[in-house]
Amino acid sequence: MKTHVKIVLAVLVVAATAVTAQKRDRFKHDGKIRNEQELAAPEVFVANATEAETGFDNQTNGYLDQGPEFETLTDESVVALRSFNDNRFIFDEVETVQDGLGPVYNAQSCRECHQNVVTGGASQITEQRTGRQGENEFFESLGGTILHSRATHPDLVELVDPGDNVRTFRISTNVLGSGYVEAVSNETLLSIRDQQPRHMRGVALETPILEAGNAARIGRFGWKSQHASLESFAADAYLNEMGITSPLFPDENTSRGNYVGFGTEFDPVPDPEDDGIDVIVFADFMRSTKAPSRGEITADALAGETVFNSIGCNNCHVPTLVTSPPGTVINGGAFVVPEALGDKIIHPYSDFLLHDIGSGDGVPVQSTPEFAFTANLIRTAPLWGLRTRSRLMHDGQSFTHVEAIRRHKGQARRSARAYFQLSDEERQLMRAFLDSL
Numbered sequence: 001m002k003t004h005v006k007i008v009l010a011v012l013v014v015a016a017t018a019v020t021a022q023k024r025d026r027f028k029h030d031g032k033i034r035n036e037q038e039l040a041a042p043e044v045f046v047a048n049a050t051e052a053e054t055g056f057d058n059q060t061n062g063y064l065d066q067g068p069e070f071e072t073l074t075d076e077s078v079v080a081l082r083s084f085n086d087n088r089f090i091f092d093e094v095e096t097v098q099d100g101l102g103p104v105y106n107a108q109s110c111r112e113c114h115q116n117v118v119t120g121g122a123s124q125i126t127e128q129r130t131g132r133q134g135e136n137e138f139f140e141s142l143g144g145t146i147l148h149s150r151a152t153h154p155d156l157v158e159l160v161d162p163g164d165n166v167r168t169f170r171i172s173t174n175v176l177g178s179g180y181v182e183a184v185s186n187e188t189l190l191s192i193r194d195q196q197p198r199h200m201r202g203v204a205l206e207t208p209i210l211e212a213g214n215a216a217r218i219g220r221f222g223w224k225s226q227h228a229s230l231e232s233f234a235a236d237a238y239l240n241e242m243g244i245t246s247p248l249f250p251d252e253n254t255s256r257g258n259y260v261g262f263g264t265e266f267d268p269v270p271d272p273e274d275d276g277i278d279v280i281v282f283a284d285f286m287r288s289t290k291a292p293s294r295g296e297i298t299a300d301a302l303a304g305e306t307v308f309n310s311i312g313c314n315n316c317h318v319p320t321l322v323t324s325p326p327g328t329v330i331n332g333g334a335f336v337v338p339e340a341l342g343d344k345i346i347h348p349y350s351d352f353l354l355h356d357i358g359s360g361d362g363v364p365v366q367s368t369p370e371f372a373f374t375a376n377l378i379r380t381a382p383l384w385g386l387r388t389r390s391r392l393m394h395d396g397q398s399f400t401h402v403e404a405i406r407r408h409k410g411q412a413r414r415s416a417r418a419y420f421q422l423s424d425e426e427r428q429l430m431r432a433f434l435d436s437l
C-alpha cells in the first residue's frame, strides 16, 4: 500500500478519451444518460453468465475446496495450503518477531483489520497516512506515507512529524468477493468510464502487476485503486501492514527513515522473510471468498434503488458488472480466470474508478510529479456489504449515509444535491435500499 519507490514504473494514465456522439451530461432521468436496462438486466452483457456466490458464511465460492474442519487446524496441520480453510488459517494467523513481524507494523494478522462479520470483511481499524505538500511537490514522510502505529521496540514507533501537513486516516476495506473483481476485464472498466456523463467520468489508473514484471493493468483494489492484482496487494500489505518482506517486496521498512532491518538488533530474520508462499496463500484465500450478500430486499428497498438511479448515484456506484470468461489470461499472464470466478455477475455498486468528489486526502498514489493529479482522487467506495459498516468514507469519519452523501461534492455534487431535494418519502426509500446492501 505504500508507494513502490524501488520499482521502475511504466504507469500510464489511460486518458479519458471517449468520444461519444450523444450528450450524456444530463443525468436526471436515468434511461437517458446510460442504458439502465443494461444495468438492470446483465444478461445482455453475457448470455451465459450466472450470479456470483454471496454470503458472510466462511464458505468457499468454489475456487478452492472447503478443506478440513477449520476448528481442527493447527500450525502443523496446515501443510498443503490448498484449501479455503487452510488458507483462511494463514490469513488469520498472528505473526511474531520470529516470523518476521515488524520492526514497524500496524497489526499482527490480516484478519485483525479484515474481519467483519467474517474473515475477509472490512473493519473499523484505520491506518495513518502522512506527508508534506510543498509548493509544487508532494514529499512522503520519512519512511513513506504509511505511518506505522506499532513497533517491536518502543523507540521505533513512528510519530507524526509536526511539519507533515498532509494527514489522513484510511479505513480497512472489505476483501470478500475480491476474486470476482480481479476477474473483471480492463475493457469492462473502460467501457463504464466511457459511458459516464462527462462531469462524472472516472479515471482508470494503470498499475504494475508486480508478479508479472510490472505488466500494466487497470487498478481496482484499495482506496486509490492502487493495485490490480490480489497477489501484488497481498505482498504490499504483508510488508506495509505487518513488516513481513517477500520476494515482491524484499526491503524492510524503515522507522522514520532509519534502517532497522536484518543485521540490526531489531530484526532477527533475513529477508525475504516470507518465501512468497504466504502471499500466494492470501491471494488464493481472497479469490475463494464469496461476495457480500444482500440483506432483505423489501419493496421499499427496490423502490429506493429506483430513486438511487434516478439521481445518478449509479453512474459511479455501478450496480452490476460481469467477470471475464473462464480461461481468460489476466494479470499480465500471471493468472487465468478459473471456472468459479469466470462469467459471474456481481453487484459491487462501484465502477472501481477514481473520482474527485471533494473528499480527497491529498496523498498521491506515488510521490513523483506525474502522479500529483491523483492526490485527491478516491475510488468509488463499493457499497456491497454497506450494512456491515458503521464508519464510512476512506477516513471512516462519516457516521451515517446522509453524512457520507453530504461529503459528495466535485464530480458527485449534482447527484448529492438531487438527493437533498428529494421528498422525505423518497429519502426513506433510499435509506431502505442502502440498509439492504
Ligand code: HEC
Pocket (backbone or CB within 6 Å): 001, 106, 107, 108, 109, 110, 111, 112, 113, 114, 125, 126, 127, 170, 171, 172, 173, 174, 175, 178, 220, 221, 222, 223, 224, 230, 233, 234, 237, 238, 241, 242, 282, 283, 286
Ligand atoms: C492494520 C490493518 C491492516 C492489516 C493488518 C491488513 N490490511 Fe489490508 N487493508 C487495510 C487498509 C487500511 C486498506 C485500504 C488501504 C488503502 O487503500 O490505502 C486495506 C486494503 C486491502 C485490500 C484491498 C481491498 C479493496 O479492494 O479495497 C486487500 C486486497 C488487502 N487489504 C489485503 C490484505 C492482506 C492479504 C493482509 C495480510 C497480509 C492485509 N490486507 C493486512 C488494512 C489492513
Ligand code: HEC
Pocket (backbone or CB within 6 Å): 200, 308, 311, 312, 313, 314, 315, 316, 317, 355, 357, 359, 360, 378, 379, 380, 381, 382, 383, 386, 389, 391, 392, 393, 394, 395, 401, 404, 405, 408, 411, 412, 415, 416, 419
Ligand atoms: C462521481 C461519482 C460518485 C457519485 C455520483 C456518487 N458517489 Fe458515493 N462515493 C463516491 C466516492 C469516490 C466515494 C468514496 C469517497 C471517500 O471515501 O472519500 C463514495 C462513497 C460513498 C459512500 C460511503 C460508502 C462507504 O463504504 O464508506 C456512500 C454511502 C455513498 N457514496 C453513497 C452515494 C449516494 C447515495 C449517491 C447518490 C446521491 C452517491 N454516492 C453518488 C463516488 C460517487
